[in-house]
Amino acid sequence: MLEIKNLSKIYDNTVLALDDVSFEVPQGQFLAVVGLSGSGKSTLLRCINRLIEPTGGQIIWDGVDVTAALPEDLRRIRRRIGMIFQHFNLVQRSPVMTNVLSGRLGYTNPFWSLINRFPKDDVAMALRQLERVGLEEKAYTRADELSGGQQQRVGIARALMQEPAIMLADEPVASLDPVLAHSIMQYLEKLKEENITVICSLHFLDLVQRYADRAVALKDGKVVFDGHPSEIDDKRFEEIYGEEAQRIG
């Protein structure tokens, strides 16, 4: 269970990106975070693994206060939280294998990892994860030689190397075409079988309604909707996206 309590984030003492956000996510749920551009979706996701330090409030995960964790403990928490990104965030010049293995850094002996040595088990696991996303034959290709969809699959493999209990996905399909988008979303959907919580920010409501168990909508950093995606009717839609917004798809 992940509890977000009164979370707030103020950038540079001026921009209020999250305003008293509270909700709970049971283990294994597929939660979509929706909202206009600038509503605070990315900020929320990055507060959960503290890539961004929240200004106030708490994040409690299975009784542990993530917001109060000291550096060493924070690393232990982070390694159980996978994350994938809109722009994939692979190291472009490194081979796919190295990118995937880097998902294991939180577990490995720091010394060996510094000289690029990983335990045999980790290497085997990396190959398994690549197989899972259908890229086993690309293991030794440089990341920048892959297409966008392939890069995102490598991103997923990297996150899965962490054996995560939570997967954060920040607009994972926003830079992909619709067909690829569905294939990526299906990989995420399958994580439910392993009881992994997925928290995914999405732009398209049809994707939300198709894949998510639940949706949380943000507007100007506040939660304006929290419920099943099917409950987002035209009136709710207007509340979330504003009067002028036109529903597409």
Add this chain to the structure above:
Amino acid sequence: MNEKEKSSSSILRTLGKIALIVAIVIVYAYGLQVTKVDLEKPQEGKRQQQLTNILRGLANPDLFEWKIDRVVAEAPVLIPCDGQTLAAPAPVEGQPTITLSTYCAEPGETITVSGFGWARNEDVFLFFIPYTADKDNEVALKLLDDRVVTDNQGNFTVEAELKNDRLSDKPATIRAVANRKTGMPGPSEALKQTWEKIIETVFLALIATTFGIFLAVPFSFLAARNLMIDVNSTFVKFMASLAVVPIGGYLGYIIFKSLTDLGRSFTGGGEASASALLWSVLPVLGFAVLKGSADGGSKLFATLRRVIISAVITVVVVLALAALANVGRGTGTDLKIETGLTGVIGNFILILSDAILLGMPVLGFVIGFFLISSMAGSVTEMVEDRASEGVVRIVAIVLAAIAGMLWFGVITAVLNWLYQFGDLRYVIIAPAVIGAVLLTGIAIASNPHRIIPTGMFIYYIVRTIMNIFRSIEPLVMVVAFAVWVGIGPFAGVMALGLHTIVALGKLYSEQVENIAVGPIEAVTATGANRLQMIIYAVMPQIVPPYIAFTLYRWDINVRMSTIIGFGGGGGIGFLLSQNINLLKYRQASVNMIAIAIVVASLDYLSAKVREKIT
């Protein structure tokens, strides 16, 4: 606006233009005077002759030499003539000969010298050798000031006036000499010298670049805005670091220095102090106590264990390295005097050993500096977390006072060393008090939890230092280094190395600033620590451009090392400046050709490699 106003404004504008033109003329007129431009000088005959000499010298580089075969023909002549008749020398088949119009002449008489059987168009020099019994000490006087050139048949005829002095009743000798080039040309002395110095130059650039890289890499991180902007700490934490780092650095220096001395004493060098024994025994004792104690589970115990084990390892490593370096010093000094590769390796061992012995205390300083800073950080973090607001405030004030005292003291000590105000013990008091009061005041006025951008602090300091040093040309720096370590390539290495550090540091840091943050975010999110993040997310992004810039810099360094000799930095430049000063333009020309070849080929090479990498 009426007509009158219009015309007056246009007059004003014209006047303004004229004033501007006059001003420009004055500026240039003054400039020409200051720079002493003088178009008469280049036209003076004497100076034009000098220029011609230089250009002819440069156009005829002294590259090759031939083996010289000296061809000689002689004829006797008796002066004054006392009635005797000397026979003409018998011609030898296949050898050139000379004949004289008379073999018995009066002093000052003009005779005709004819040559037969010489090479065509050959330069022949005529000498007059007065009679001497001691053939080894004969004196050859020029019979003619100029050379004689043979005709198309290899013959010549020339009139020569005999001398009035050096008379004798024995026959003197007229000698004709031609210097013939034979066989294949070999490298000239100048070329050999140039070769030797150009090698020195290329290595000078290599060593300077290598030195530069080592320090430029860490500096480039400190001078990269995107890395440093995240480095923040609370006011109290910052004060804690400030207060302890001078102490930590000093302690680290002392400990490592005494350990190094102790290590040296193992192999019969240096002197061990009692404190060194203490430093080395302490962690071992701690280890023993820990091993003996029963409690094995607590977290504190585990941390303590780790710390003590690291300390033991550090002590052992330092001792061993120092002992080894001491041996290396001895061996190196012995081997250095040998010739060939053995000597080179001996010298290498000696330098390496010296570097270890000198570097250890510096390393100790750095380790102590950072270790204590991070320790102080953790402790204050804990205090901030647990202690009450009032306690944190007091801690902040006390730490600020200590920090102010120490840093103002350190700065005063440095200034006192430079300006020699007086006895440091008295000079230091006032600034230390002022510093303590000043920072106490700041501490009282500010919130102890306030975030201080320590990273940007360091960033600006490092940037400023780099900019200052970057603006000093190596050719100027080398003058200072030549005073310190003597004229020669070592001074050149130091000057170029220093400039390389700052120049590369700047270029590198710009690369760091250009890296994509996405991968950093992603790798951090996996739970990697900071060092792992740097290795996996930063390094792959910066290593290729680092290599490219290093090559570029090595290229510049080769170019600079060719002139660094003008400032006393060794290499080909030194030879060139000497040759120019001695008016040996043909030799200087060889130096210049070598410089051009090396610079051009390295330019090409580094461009090719850089192309490959990026």
